[in-house]
Amino acid sequence: xxxxxxxxxxxxxxxxxxxxxxxxxxxxxxxxxxxxxxxxxxxxxxxxxxxxxxxxxxxxxxxxxxxxxxxxxxxxxxxxxxxxxxxxxxxxxxxxxxxxxxxxxxxxxxxxxxxxxxxxxxxxxxxxxxxxxxxxxxxxxxxxxxxxxxxxxxxxxxxxxxxxxxxxxxxxxxxxxxxxxxxxxxxxxxxxxxxxxxxxxxxxxxxxxxxxxxxxxxxxxxxxxxxxxxxxxxxxxxxxxxxxxxxxxxxxxxxxxxxxxxxxxxxxxxxxxxxxxxxxxxxxxxxxxxxxxxxxxxxxxxxxxxxxxxxxxxxxxxxxxxxxxxxxxxxxxxxxxxxxxxxxxxxxxxxxxxxxxxxxxxxxxxxxxxxxxxxxxxxxxxxxxxxxxxxxxxxxxxxxxxxxxxxxxxxxxxxxxxxxxxxxxxxxxxxxxxxxxxxxxxxxxxxxxxxxxxxxxxxxxxxxxxxxxxxxxxxxxxxxxxxxxxxxxxxxxxxxxxxxxxxxxxxxxxxxxxxxxxxxxxxxxxxxxxxxxxxxxxxxxxxxxxxxxxxxxxxxxxxxxxxx
Amino acid sequence: xxxxxxxxxxxxxxxxxxxxxxxxxxxxxxxxxxxxxxxxxxxxxxxxxxxxxxxxxxxxxxxxxxxxxxxxxxxxxxxxxxxxxxxxxxxxxxxxxxxxxxxxxxxxxxxxxxxxxxxxxxxxxxxxxxxxxxxxxxxxxxxxxxxxxxxxxxxxxxxxxxxxxxxxxxxxxxxxxxxxxxxxxxxxxxxxxxxxxxxxxxxxxxxxxxxxxxxxxxxxxxxxxxxxxxxxxxxxxxxxxxxxxxxxxxxxxxxxxxxxxxxxxxxxxxxxxxxxxxxxxxxxxxxxxxxxxxxxxxxxxxxxxxxxxxxxxxxxxxxxxxxxxxxxxxxx
Numbered sequence: 001x002x003x004x005x006x007x008x009x010x011x012x013x014x015x016x017x018x019x020x021x022x023x024x025x026x027x028x029x030x031x032x033x034x035x036x037x038x039x040x041x042x043x044x045x046x047x048x049x050x051x052x053x054x055x056x057x058x059x060x061x062x063x064x065x066x067x068x069x070x071x072x073x074x075x076x077x078x079x080x081x082x083x084x085x086x087x088x089x090x091x092x093x094x095x096x097x098x099x100x101x102x103x104x105x106x107x108x109x110x111x112x113x114x115x116x117x118x119x120x121x122x123x124x125x126x127x128x129x130x131x132x133x134x135x136x137x138x139x140x141x142x143x144x145x146x147x148x149x150x151x152x153x154x155x156x157x158x159x160x161x162x163x164x165x166x167x168x169x170x171x172x173x174x175x176x177x178x179x180x181x182x183x184x185x186x187x188x189x190x191x192x193x194x195x196x197x198x199x200x201x202x203x204x205x206x207x208x209x210x211x212x213x214x215x216x217x218x219x220x221x222x223x224x225x226x227x228x229x230x231x232x233x234x235x236x237x238x239x240x241x242x243x244x245x246x247x248x249x250x251x252x253x254x255x256x257x258x259x260x261x262x263x264x265x266x267x268x269x270x271x272x273x274x275x276x277x278x279x280x281x282x283x284x285x286x287x288x289x290x291x292x293x294x295x296x297x298x299x300x301x302x303x304x305x306x307x308x309x310x311x312x313x314x315x316x317x318x319x320x321x322x323x324x325x326x327x328x329x330x331x332x333x334x335x336x337x338x339x340x341x342x343x344x345x346x347x348x349x350x351x352x353x354x355x356x357x358x359x360x361x362x363x364x365x366x367x368x369x370x371x372x373x374x375x376x377x378x379x380x381x382x383x384x385x386x387x388x389x390x391x392x393x394x395x396x397x398x399x400x401x402x403x404x405x406x407x408x409x410x411x412x413x414x415x416x417x418x419x420x421x422x423x424x425x426x427x428x429x430x431x432x433x434x435x436x437x438x439x440x441x442x443x444x445x446x447x448x449x450x451x452x453x454x455x456x457x458x459x460x461x462x463x464x465x466x467x468x469x470x471x472x473x474x475x476x477x478x479x480x481x482x483x484x485x486x487x488x489x490x491x492x493x494x495x496x497x498x499x500x501x502x503x504x505x506x507x508x509x510x511x512x513x514x515x516x517x518x519x520x521x522x523x524x525x526x527x528x529x530x531x532x533x534x535x536x537x538x539x540x541x542x543x544x545x546x547x548x549x550x551x552x553x554x555x556x557x558x559x560x561x562x563x564x
Numbered sequence: 565x566x567x568x569x570x571x572x573x574x575x576x577x578x579x580x581x582x583x584x585x586x587x588x589x590x591x592x593x594x595x596x597x598x599x600x601x602x603x604x605x606x607x608x609x610x611x612x613x614x615x616x617x618x619x620x621x622x623x624x625x626x627x628x629x630x631x632x633x634x635x636x637x638x639x640x641x642x643x644x645x646x647x648x649x650x651x652x653x654x655x656x657x658x659x660x661x662x663x664x665x666x667x668x669x670x671x672x673x674x675x676x677x678x679x680x681x682x683x684x685x686x687x688x689x690x691x692x693x694x695x696x697x698x699x700x701x702x703x704x705x706x707x708x709x710x711x712x713x714x715x716x717x718x719x720x721x722x723x724x725x726x727x728x729x730x731x732x733x734x735x736x737x738x739x740x741x742x743x744x745x746x747x748x749x750x751x752x753x754x755x756x757x758x759x760x761x762x763x764x765x766x767x768x769x770x771x772x773x774x775x776x777x778x779x780x781x782x783x784x785x786x787x788x789x790x791x792x793x794x795x796x797x798x799x800x801x802x803x804x805x806x807x808x809x810x811x812x813x814x815x816x817x818x819x820x821x822x823x824x825x826x827x828x829x830x831x832x833x834x835x836x837x838x839x840x841x842x843x844x845x846x847x848x849x850x851x852x853x854x855x856x857x858x859x860x861x862x863x864x865x866x867x868x869x870x871x872x873x874x875x876x877x878x879x880x881x882x883x884x885x886x887x888x889x890x891x892x893x894x895x896x
Contacts (some may be wrong), residue, residue: 431699461647467634468641469661469712479660483651 024396026422027441031411032399038414040250045056050252054324060253062330063232068231071152071216078212079154081308082163083205088305090171090465091193093289095302103309106163110316111546113504113519114541116225117526118315119145119154121322121538124226128318146228154222157312159215169314170204172391176287189290195340207271213262218257218404221504221519225526238406239508247414253408265402276482314543323538327531330538347543353536356521359545363432363515364500367439374440375447378487380477383455393450397515401445408441409509414550432515438506443496454480454488494551565592566611566716566748579604583620583773588750588765590625590715593742598769599795604752605669606846607769608718613637614673614843624716630733633649636842640709644699644724648693655689655703661712679711681780683741699730699737701707709815710745717742719751723758732823735762756796768792774798790892793819799890800825803859809836810884817892822851825863827871828881836883843874 085104088094122129123145134140143151144542174197216459220235227233232240241250283403292298322329323343325336338340347353373468378397382390416428428434443547458481466476504519511520518540525537568586572579581603596604609615611622611835612633619888622630629637635703648657654678662672680686683703693701702722702740709717719738723731741764742749753759759766760780768776768791780796787793794801802818813819828835836856844851850867852874853860861882865871874880 084765459645459647461643461645462649463709464612464634465641465643465647466649466660467614468612468637468639468662469664469708470638471660471664472635475664480649 001309016377017381020374020393022422023374024393027412027437028112028396028399028421030415034414035254035407038247039255042248042406046545048222050248053310054249054252054256057249057310060237065236066148066223066232067234069215070148070155070219071213071557073148073152074159074216075209075212077152077208078159078163080173081156082160082167084304085308086163086167087162088301090168090287091197091289092301093291094305094383096306097502100305100309102382103312104160104164105302105552106312107158107162109545110158111161111499111521111548112502113221113225114502114544115158115315116154117522117537118220118319118541119150119158119222120225120526122315122318123150123153128334131281132334134379143228144338146226147231150226150228151219151223151231151233154226155212155216155219155265158222158430162211166208167201167204168293170201171287174200174408180288181331189293190195197208203271207268207528210264210268210271214261214268216470216507217260217264218250218406220508221387221523222407224504224508225523235404235406238410240471242410242413246547247410251414254404256412257404258402258407261404262402272275275551278299302374318539319538320545323542324533325535327362327535329529330534331374332424344537347531349538356516356518357540359515360501360518363436363517365495367436367443367500368496370436371440371443372489372493375444375451379448379451379455380481383452397448400441401449405438405442405505406509409506412441413509423492430512430514434512435507435515435517437511438510439500443500447492447496450488450492451485456484458484491551492554495555498544498551499546502548565623565625565809566750567621567623568607568611569623570624571607571610572618573603573610574618577877579608579618579772582774583809586767586777588748590748592747593600593749593751594763595753595763595766596769597753597756597766597796599754601603602769603772604754604769604803605720606772608720608750608752610616612639612641612718613816623639623828636713638714638716640712640714642702642705642709642717642719643723644721645727646693646705646710646722648691648701648704650693653690653692654685654696656703657693658708658711660708665712675711680706682745683707683710692707697724697730699734701804702734703737706741710741710747712816714747716748716750719749721752722830725751731758738762745868758842760796764892767769768795768796787890790817791817793890793892798862798864802861802884802889803857804891805857806836806859806861806884809857810889812888812889813891817894819890819892820861820888822862822864824885825854825861826861826883826885827852827865827874830881832881835883838880838882840878840880842876845872854880854882 015266039050040048042050085100089097089104094100103152105173106114123129124130125142127145130140130142131144133144159493177313180218182196183189186224187195218235219233223231223233238250238253238257241247241253260340292301320334321336324341325333325343326340327343329336329338352422354564359460376399382394390513412434413429416423416434419425419427428437462480462484463476472481502519502522503517504523507517508523511517519528522537522540525533525540528534565584566588568584570583570585571581572583573581583645584609596607598604606615610617611624613629617630620630621628624637624639629639642813647702649660652660657825658676658679659672662675667675676689680689682704685703685707688700688704693704696704699826699867705722706717709768711734722738723734727736735758738749738751751762763776763780765779766783768775768783770791775798776783776792778786783792783796799819799821802812804821807814807818826835830837837854838854838856838861840852841855841860842853844853845867846864848863848867850871851862851864853862855861863882
């Protein structure tokens with residue numbers, strides 16, 4: 001675009017603004033309003049009948065208890081494993097750190113329904129590990145890996161990604177000279193860790209604990225795949241209530257879940273605001289890994305670290321290995337005896353196998369593009385013109401960040417299961433686009449957070465320099481701002497697409513025959529006894545992991561906190 | 565010519581620059597000098613159009629630019645961190661403004677080559693800013709503005725990121741370019757040595773207020789206020805006991821530059837008794853910290869055999885010539 005063509009810009013900007021406001025009204029405010037309306041006034045009169053019905057249902061009470069028990073246990077086990085992993089990687093001198101680092105990084109690439117399916121494949125009824133254990137202990141029942149045990153076990157080894165990302169970053173910020181000072185004043189290594197390092201890490205540990213709480217409360221794919229048919233957690237029950245045509249109860253339960261999540265986020269924001277302890281040193285010394293002096297403790301630490309690594313790597317290794325094995329060997333062998341590319345050929349050549357992958361790619365790409373465009377417009381507007389209007393628009397699109405996916409999904413269902421004027425009197429439910437819209441709505445907050453950070457890190461002098469050289473506002477945006485935030489945009493796009501490929505919460509509520517995504521195909525495959533279907537699942541999981549690894553490596557290289 | 569007529573700048577309720585009058589002649593190298601936070605950069609940014617003025621009028625070459633946005637003022641700016649576009653090569657950075665002005669490819673190429681040659685960075689045309697040294701980045705920033713045919717170039721502390729040697733070289737480089745090309749330069753710095761060595765004229769600013777403008781010599785030799793006296797070069801404020809001993813008007817404030825304090829032997833009949841508190845050897849010069857009637861006074865004298873004998877605790881006499889003493893109204 002030439003600078004002289006800028007006279008059309010205010011008109012274009014106005015049109016875009018109207019479109020963005022329409023998006024917020026149609027896909028954020030209207031669904032929220034629908035949830036509140038169905039929860040508190042399903043028949044038009046305001047009342048709390050749904051709460052009474054929920055309280056009276058044994059299944060609901062059990063699901064709430066299950067959710068609380070799983071969350072409570074997960075907080076303990078994830079923290080124990082997560083803190084130990086960080087200590088092994090960053091504070092203690094442990095051999096084979098590169099291998100351990102790779103193993104402990106795997107929860108970043110092995111996520112959601114893909115991970116749940118992988119765990120099911122290894123530990124489930126026909127899983128390789130189940131067969132191995134039964135060869136040693138024949139009395140072990142086929143369904144030993146189910147219910148609370150299975151869900152908490154999977155949480156324990158899959159939710160340590162927060163520790164890997166945030167606690168490691170925090171321990172790296174510790175000024176080691178403070179540890180040396182404590183040692184110089186007579187403290188032992190352990191005393192120095194407990195009295196100097198740990199207090200500095202406590203706010204981060206608390207923040208990661210809240211993230212684990214938040215994830216556990218809304219856990220969906222893991223209990224659905226691993227919990228078994230008689231095990232419900234809250235999110236799964238919301239889906240069940242909705243399919244039983246009780247939208248009022250589903251809406252009310254999603255509000256309850258939303259409130260719990262909002263509480264977690266508010267607590268997290270409070271911890272963030274109180275901040276971490278910032279050292280006053282101008283020349284902080286990086287943490288040096290300490291040698292464990294006791295041979296017994298040293299051996300125990302090594303054994304525990306490698307045991308955790310093996311537990312985390314086994315499902316991944318077996319999934320990848322068996323994705324190259326003939327389908328018939330999947331339910332019969334502990335390790336594949338022969339290899340073939342047939343499963344991959346099937347996925348890419350048979351339309352029934354390829355369609356879910358294609359659907360997820362198309363919906364993911366559409367949602368990512370739309371989300372990025374909206375985020376870029378809103379963040380740029382709020383960055384350049386900070387006022388009540390732009391702040392409101394910014395907050396509107398951030399709202400889904402504090403609302404669980406089932407809340408948004410139920411809202412979209414309740415809003416668009418009948419003709420709605422907001423979308424030209426059309427019914428969206430049952431169509432292809434309802435799911436990508438849901439994906440975009442839940443992806444925008446994280447996109448906006450990254451883009452906002454990118455905009456704030458831009459040197460304002462660059463814009464001023466372009467201005468002093470005669471460049472008008474939109475020209476500066478296109479030629480200076482966009483190229484500088486483009487690497488971040490590309491990475492955000494990759495990360496969003498990565499999340500959407502295995503997204504389960506929104507998919508389970510909104511999918512239909514026209515748009516069945518990969519995550520639903522994985523879930524269905526996990527419940528199927530057909531070895532051909534299991535083989536296709538393993539290919540799906542391997543492809544998702546390969547894509548995730550690529551994105552995380554890129555993010556790591558370009559500094560988005562992927563994995564170092 | 566740039567003229568500021570009663571220009572003031574406010575940030576909310578805080579008046580960052582009080583109403584200021586200023587006239588910078590065409591082709592002049594003019595420096596805004598003052599301590600950090602005094603408002604010198606704010607004045608520069610007001611001239612550039614990045615900061616709106618609260619009152620007053622700014623004219624550039626007779627054109628009132630007060631309400632005109634920065635991109636239409638025709639004023640170039642060299643930023644403290646140079647603000648080179650990191651995703652563009654040196655040549656693309658320099659060509660940026662010409663592309664905005666929709667010049668033809670040929671024109672752009674010719675103009676860019678010429679300005680890169682003039683600034684001595686033609687070899688680096690294809691490099692990205694990150695591959696250049698601080699001094700080279702500085703040249704690109706200057707070239708980027710000069711290529712537009714800009715007659716007014718504003719410099720916002722452009723030497724502060726350079727090490728001492730490059731800084732010294734760049735002072736001469738900028739001065740040479742300004743002389744050769746003939747643009748009007750408005751330079752902001754807090755470094756008095758830089759300001760004195762480069763400028764045709766300076767304006768000293770303190771707490772948003774213009775204190776005094778003039779040549780470096782005028783400011784040094786005839787400061788208008790105690791602040792200018794102390795900020796431009798070093799100055800001792802003479803304490804009341806010494807002032808009384810010298811018969812100076814007690815109602816006024818009196819200053820003397822360290823190099824104007826003469827030392828004499830303890831037995832000299834002239835002068836006031838003093839004790840050497842400390843001595844700094846500075847190579848060609850020696851700085852002595854004296855205690856005169858219980859009040860501190862610095863003196864700076866050329867190093868030499870007699871001065872080298874100075875030691876802490878030694879008794880000496882100091883002579884202050886009346887005509888070298890700078891006196892100001894006591895309320896100032």
